[in-house]
Amino acid sequence: LFPHFFEHPKTLTMDNKPISSLLAIPAPATTSTATSEDAFDFTQLKLIEKPDSPWNSHSLPQTLEHCDGYLDKLPLKQPNVDQRNPQTIADMINILTDPAAEEEFERAMDDMTIQQEENKQAVSISKGENTHNVFDYNSSDVMIEQLAASNRNVSHIELCFVFGWVTRPGCISLYNKDGKTYAVSEGRWMLTPFRGNWIWGGGNINVNQDIIKPVWERVLYYYVFVDMWTSLMSSTSVLAFNKKDSSQVLIVRVLTGEVGLVSEQGTAKLLGGGTHVYNSGTVKLTRKVKYADSTSFSWGPYNYLRVPRGQYAKVWANTTVDGITALVPRLLKEGEHYVRSVLFKFDGYVDSSEQYICHGSVHMISVPKGFVAKVFHGNKPRLLGEGTHVIESTQCEYLGMESIITTPCIVHGTITILRVTRGEVGLAWSNNEPIFIDQPGLYEFDSADFRFVEFKEAGERLISLGAKKIIQVYTGEVGITYEQGELRILNNGRHLIDSSTHIFECFLSTKQKSIRLRTLGDKEREKHNDEHTLPNRKKGHGEIRDDEWETGSGDFIVCDTRDLVKIAVRADVFYSITDPEKCIRNIDPDELEDLVRETAVATLTNIIRSTALNQIAQSEHVSALGTSDTGGHGFQNSSKIGENSSPPPSAPMFLEKAHDEFMNKLHDDFQLRYGVDIVNIRMESMKIMDNELSFQISKQALTTAQVENELANLDGQSMILTQKERTSAEVQNINARAEASALKTRMDAENQRKVEAAESEAEALKIAQKAKAEAESAAILMKAEAKAKAAEAEAESFKIATKAEAEAVLLKAEAEAEAIRMKAAAESERAEVISKTKFGQQECLLGIYSEMVKQSNSGVEKVVYLDPSVNRQSPFALGSLDNLNRDLHSLSLVGIVSNAEAGIEGGVQADRGEEKQM
DSSP, rough: OOOOOOOOOOOOEEEEEEEOOOSOOOOOOTTOOOHHHHHGGGGOOOOOOOOTTTTTTTTTTTTTSSSSTEESSEEEESSSSSTHHHHHHHHHHHTTTTTHHHHHHHHHHHHHHHHHTTTTTOOOOOOTOOOOOOOOOOTTTHHHHHHHHHTTOOEEEEOOOOOOOOOOOEEEEEEEETTEEEEOOSSSEEEOOOOEOOBBTTTSEESSSSSSOEEEEEEEOOOOOOHHHOOOOOOOOOOOOOOOOOOOOEEEEEETTTEEEEEEEEEEEESEEEEEEESSSSSEEEEETTTTOOSEEETEEEEEEEOOTEEEEEEEEEETTEEEEEEEEEEEOOOEEEEEOTTEEEEEEETTTTEEETTTTTEEEEEOEEEEEEEETEEEEEEEEEEEEEEEEETTTEEEEEEEETOOOOEETTTEEEEEEEOOOEEETTTTEEEOOOEEEEEEEETTEEEEEEETTTSSSSSETTTTEEEOOTTEEEEEEEEEEEEEEEOOOEEEOOOOTTTEEEEOOOOOOOEEEEEOHHHHHHHHHHSSSSOOOOOSSSOOHHHHHTTTSSEEEHHHOOTTTTTEEEEEEEEHHHHHHHHHHHSGGGGGGHHHHHHHHHHHHHHHTOOOOOHHHHSSSOOOOOSSOOTEEEEOOGGGGGGGGGOOOOOHHHHHHHHHHHHHHHHHHHHHHHHHEEHHHHHHHHEEEHHHHHHHHHHHHHHHHHHHHHHHHHHHHHHHHHHHHHHHHHHHHHHHHHHHHHHOOOOOOOOHHHHHHHHHHHHHHHHHHHHHHHHHHHHHHHHHHHHHHHHHHHHHHHHHHHHHHHHHHHHHHHHHHEEEEEEEEEOOOHHHHTSSHHHHHHHHHHHHHHHHHHTTTTTTOOOOOOOOTTSSSSSSSOOOHHHOOOOOOHHHHHHHHHHHHHHHHHHHHHHHHHHHHO
């Protein structure tokens, strides 16, 4: 077990006591805090091997290097002639008539190769390029020597006139001498008599061919010469017989990108690019191979293999290690490979993208990301992680891939890898002991004593494996367990039990329950006693129907009253367990519901049996509510009465009495004996089973209800009328307020609009006036500046004129003042004369009065008549003698005052005159 990812083990609690982790494995001292990413990092698992595992073959070669017969290139034979010069072809044919010449050339070539290697100038022969070193007969010593030797053996003579055998350019001609084949290049030739003869079909052979292997008819000529001239100038008699035969000459031209496969005296040879000439008769051309058309070929011990990109080649190669030779499998990578071995074997190609490649004892496994590979290596299970693994073993077995993302548990042999997510608990056996793994993360095991069982949701109420259990008790219930036969109650919480003698029984609910009280028939009671379960019936609600009573399908009880009237009661009893231990010790929890039901039914039956029907029907107020069932009279609980009824009826007195009596009889008794709290009893409805009696009671109740209903209707109508008037008044008030508010709103809006319009006009006018004033002021300023100088000039003259005018005015004013004084003096004298007589005084007063009336009535457009006797004090009244006398009297007083004032003023003037004189 390798828990690499947690700092502290998870702990559980049982009865407020700490319990160590189910894993019981301490965290590593070097671990600080674990992150969610590290907890599920498969790369940290030790049992998932990486490609650099010591079990893998890291040095498994993918080439033929270190194999027997390894070649870094094919030993291609170099061409021995120049294709571009037919003369070299003819010379090489003549040279090779001597079998030793071939050995001399090979020896010279080997010496040249050794010399080039010593000078670090190795000859590199590339496919497709005719870059081979060819012995030049003009410069090579071996070529010169062999050519001189061959010239001594030939029988052809070059002629310079029109007679003889003509070989066209680009061609060669063959002739036979002493059973050997010779050749001549372009020109005119003659053979020495009795030493050779031209080969029939071997003349003018075009050298521009890939393969030249002449098949000719051998002809025997007998020449009869008279003399040399005759032999040259005329034909001779010929006696001949024909025979088809193959020539000893073989000319092979290997093109660029090809290799020739030939056999020299049974020895396989490879021909490189160029022209090769043979004249031994022991060389046989098998075929030519194009590199572009073939990815592999074998010729004798030589093997060529070209591996395309994206593939491996499966081959068998011979190797020798410590003197031991064996044929081993190899997977060759892309590229060209050469080997000289008759044991080499090619088994085909395989895509390098394959997840599993097997070739003999070589196993290459490519594991993609998110997977592990299962293998058995030497009967030992191994899990291979992401990457390419190469295993070389005859005891390796591949069993496939397994996803580490979708598979929470990977089992391979003795190896088990678990991925425990949050909210899960892993159940397993380790060394025959049950263990629970509840910490999220990755776990790995490599043991034959470990066996994974299953995953469980952490929220399950009971998780059990062997003797170990996790019990989760919810609020509102308790857990019932027995430890060595002794009862143990588990309160709400999470509990861990690790004992084979501590047995979990069940959960017991302590929440409040309700059961429907009903009378069981004989068959149902017998069935219930056998199965300890009640028939599965749906609870009814509301009134008890006749069909329920007749068919016996209703969930109610039937009781007799004291006056022997059968009634059906639908009631529910509510109870809860307050002391679970006392309850379990005194009664089987499965029988508790039956006990409560039977006891409640018996108690309620006794209560009803001791009560008369009229007592059951009593109530403090007559109910105006009817019943929906016209066939019977229902006694309804207060909860059935509508909320809008007035006045609300009270609960029937019988129900209160039955409730209190029922609770007094059962509550304390069940609490003390069984630890069960009888919380309440609810009686939904009652029904009289006697239809005739029920009809009479219903009729009486209907009459009472009608009276009650009429009274309620009268009160209701009065309230409706009152409410209508009140509503009408409120509506009018609301409408008036709404109209006033709307009017106010409109006026405010209109005023605001006018104010804004006036402000806008004022602002516009202000701006226009300001602009106009600025323009006028500018114009005035310009005019003022223009007139300033003229005004200055006029000012002086005006000053003089003004001075003169002022003097004239002053003189005029003095003259007028003197005239006024004189006039005033005259008036004063006249007034003084007139005032001396009464008639004069009255005349003066009348004149003043007439002038006053005249001025006061000036501009009058409408005249209103006023009775002088009514309003004599009005200034608009017509003048009368009384008024005139009163006015004259007033004026006389004014005259007196005037005289007095005039006297005082005269005295003052006299004093002033005296002062002046003084």
